[in-house]
Amino acid sequence: MSADFLTDSQVQNYGRYAAEPNEVQLARYFHLDERDLDFVNHRRGRHNRLGIALQLTTARFLGTFINDAMQIPAGVRHYVAAQLGIPRPEILSRYAQRENTRWEHHALIRQHYGYHDFGDQPWSFRLKRLLYVRAW
Template sequence: MPVDFLTTEQTESYGRFTGEPDELQLARYFHLDEADKEFIGKSRGDHNRLGIALQIGCVRFLGTFLTDMNHIPSGVRHFTARQLGIRDITVLAEYGQRENTRREHAALIRQHYQYREFAWPWTFRLTRLLYTRSWISNERPGLLFDLATGWLMQHRIILPGATTLTRLISEVREKATLRLWNKLALIPSAEQRSQLEMLLGPTDCSRLSLLESLKKGPVTISGPAFNEAIERWKTLNDFGLHAENLSTLPAVRLKNLARYAGMTGTVAKLAMRQPFVLFKGLTFQKLCLPGAFRPGDHHNKMLRPGLCVVHASPQYL
């Protein structure tokens, strides 16, 4: 699965400032209480006190530490300096001259405020959360990225690199999808598998495959169209898959898969994914079959009472 799914906004805002924080954000993430000031006061010099105070605010707001203090907006620097009684914020330039100082301060902050690196068991817990969401609803990877970022910050985990997180999300989504396919593959019998594979073959009187032919329902309201719908139902019903129990599989994932099967117009797309064909045919019949015989939604209001049976589920025809 692709790993470059982040939007430009997500890439630019991950662990970085994208502008001046508003007043609510300043009050929530950069306010220093008495306990903070006591911890900060252990550092010598205004430059060190201002520097470590800004790092505390950055890890709360961004989820990570900054190596270049020049990337901190001016409003944040002034807001923090006023709380410490520091009038000249240019002293911050002296703080950035020693890399060892920044590393030492980051270690002190992690220890004092109980921030943790992205390692076991937090990697396992996040993976479990992402897998559960991917298995149940197949959410877009961008949403999972935002979910993971919020979860890491909530649990005081230092954000890993964006590539690390996107790769994890892609791997988790792929595993969830493969699990769904494997479970679906176990449902049809050997005979039903052979029947489903026949869906890819062309019909006798058309260049279209049987699957594509069955996806096209009647578009007119007439007696022949009704008979055509019945024959179409009989053909699908002969596969014998409508009685299979899919209750143990996530309904949202199955509906998405069935919708994709209904939109796929080229047999080659399915043929490239054997045995994915079996899953497509199974979910198409199981989930799309009940509503497959409507003679066009735009004609629904024009249906005569005698034709309303066309809307019924195949089990009741």
Template sequence: MEFLTDEQAAGFGRFTECPSQAELERVFLLDDADRIEVDKRRGAHNRVGFALQLTTVRYLGTFLSDPLAVPGGVLDYLAEQLDIADPSCVKAYVERVKTPYEHQWEIRQLDGYVEFGHPQRHELFQEFLAARAWMRVETAKALFDAAVAWLRQHRVLLPGVSVLARLVLQRHSEWVSALSVVAVSGLVLASAAPA
């Protein structure tokens, strides 16, 4: 993971700051279909907890191990939409340990999220990485960022940072090696050509 700073690796799949107002409005605004799903939950704590998980996975590309580890601005934005006067009621959401996991399962089904190892999507992802590495001259970090964007767009839950970094580095190294072979071959051909 030498192409990621410690700060970048630590912030992977987590909130590092509160999303901007534009991001809140784009990702955390609950539409009618979201509201129908959220309103199926009993209790304000379950409604806001479900909404947090629903919007967090859309924003980060993963579920948080602690579903309450979100910036206060995100919680307040969702609570306001749900007419929940006291956002701190969300603390009760994790009292029943199974609830967040059950909600994650429902959200996966609802929005079509799959695990990173899902056979068809993993194959598509590998093809994307290979094609991107061969078609663009970019750093491993840029390829990593493109990989994260692809996974989020295709609703594949992000793997751990080291797993994704290794895959990206492998593809990037293959490209660099192939480019070196082409460059050396070109030099040999150029030196052998008649003057």
């Protein structure tokens, strides 16, 4: 990602939680509806269900996936875990012990929700074309 327009601080904090989300943000970005619950509950193991739910909700909130789910604020982990009926969100430490799990979950989320990486073709071209048309 070219980040020539971002300050050093912004580059350093990109894709990270700056602070604990407030109640309005939790309700807006971290609420799991029936479609989300159906998607998440098809995963094996509570730690994988919690992990993929946190990847999904983090992508909604930050606009990108997070590499280390343990960097997600405790309030978010508890909020999402409660919706899944998981009493101890500490099980998240078992999530993605296999590196491929995280990448597979990213791909599943992109496919199921229609998310795209705008750094990849043809999405990069489409985004540039859209921005060009709007700018001129």
